Amino acid sequence: MKILIIGGSGGIGQALIKEALQRFEGANIYATYHKNKPQWNLPCLTWLPLDATNENQIFKLSQKITDLDLLINSIGFLHSPSQLPEKSVQQFDVDFFQQNLSLNTLPTLLLAKHFQSAFKNAGNQSRFAVFSARIGSISDNRLGGWVSYRSSKAALNMAIKTISIEWQRTVKNVCLFAFHPGTTDTELSKPFQHNLKPQQLQTAKHTAEAFFDVCGQLTSADSGCFVDYQGNSITW
Ligand SMILES: NC(=O)c1ccc[n+]([C@@H]2O[C@H](COP(=O)([O-])OP(=O)(O)OC[C@H]3O[C@@H](n4cnc5c(N)ncnc54)[C@H](OP(=O)(O)O)[C@@H]3O)[C@@H](O)[C@H]2O)c1
Incomplete structure (x- = not known):
């Protein structure tokens, strides 16, 4: 089994x-970092x-890993050292929006474009899981605010839905889906954890367990879905 974890x-x-590592003994796991290389190493982990915004770097990675059973994109951005998400459109900033x-x-x-053939080469059931957020759901938006993050995740959701429709015709063995992890301690x-009740904040371990439980239930027939950490569907 080959797994690539972006982020x-x-x-x-x-x-x-x-x-x-616990669930898939003997799997080859490739994991990317951008600025912070984790200091732990294992023989089956590379x-x-x-930089996932750089097409050439993604292309080169896809030349290195030519077949994949599971691709996970878990990178994301919500705030920078100098900027928190907007409470009002009056705080909208072009650079911050473009960063989102x-x-x-x-x-x-970029990953879909360059790893499409890696799924084809994998043969059996493959999965491409993307970390989105419930906040990117247009129909579920009742609070407003965080306009750049919400818009970028809504655009991500549209990209996932659109590509999944194309792949149902061309790369039929893939399940491409959007995943909402729930609020996780990272x-x-x-900066937003102080308002939460303890039960509203998950550990990253709990989120990872929930992710693999949900991922394992999905098949290519579910491609194009948007699900949360409990396996429940989220409306677009
Ligand atoms: N945490 C939550 O409560 C929560 C809730 C809903 C949705 N999500 C979503 O879940 C996903 C994971 O979030 P997280 O909490 O794990 O975030 P995180 O701890 O802040 O991790 C962000 C990751 O993105 C990577 N990254 C940043 N810029 C990059 C670039 N240019 N190229 C490649 N990688 C880059 C970082 O790499 P380096 O550190 O190496 O630079 C890091 O691995 C995100 O999509 C987020 O929107 C999270």
């Missing part, structure tokens, strides 16, 4: 690697540097 250095990404798009939307499109959620 393996993230809070959820590292937990996904640990969970995959760390690879990647380039980290939350663009990488999945750097991404840190």
Whole structure:
């Protein structure tokens, strides 16, 4: 089994690697980092540097890994050291918006473009899981706010739905889906955790376990779905 985890250095990404190591004995796991290379190594784990906004780097990675059973994109962006998500459109900032798009939307499109043939080569059932967020659902939006993050995840969801329809004709062995992990204790959620009740915040380990439970239930017939950590469908 071959697994590639994009954003393996993230809070959820590292937990996904640990969970995959336990569940899939003998699997080859490739994991990418961008700025922070984790300091743990194992014979079946290969760390690879990647800027997932750079098409040439994704292309080169796809030349290195030519067949895949599971591709997970767990990178994402919500805030920077100087900027939190917008409470009002009056705080909208072009650079911040473009950063959201380039980290939350663009990488999945580039990965789909360049890893399509890796799924074809895998033969059996393959999965391409993308970490989205419930907040990217248009029909579920009751609070407003966070306009750049919401818009970039909504665009990501549209990309997933669109590509899944195309692949149902051309790469029939793949299940491409959007996954909502639930609020998880990582750097991404840190600035917003103070308002939460303890039961509203999951550990990354719990999220990774839930992810693999849900992922294991899905087949290519489910391609194009948007599901949460309990396996429940989320409306677009
Ligand atoms: N945590 C939550 O509560 C929550 C809730 C809903 C949805 N999500 C979604 O779940 C996913 C994972 O979130 P997380 O909490 O694990 O975030 P995180 O801990 O902040 O991790 C972010 C990851 O993105 C990588 N990254 C950033 N810029 C990159 C680039 N240019 N190229 C390649 N990789 C890059 C980081 O790599 P380096 O550290 O190596 O730079 C890191 O691995 C995201 O899509 C997020 O939107 C999270």
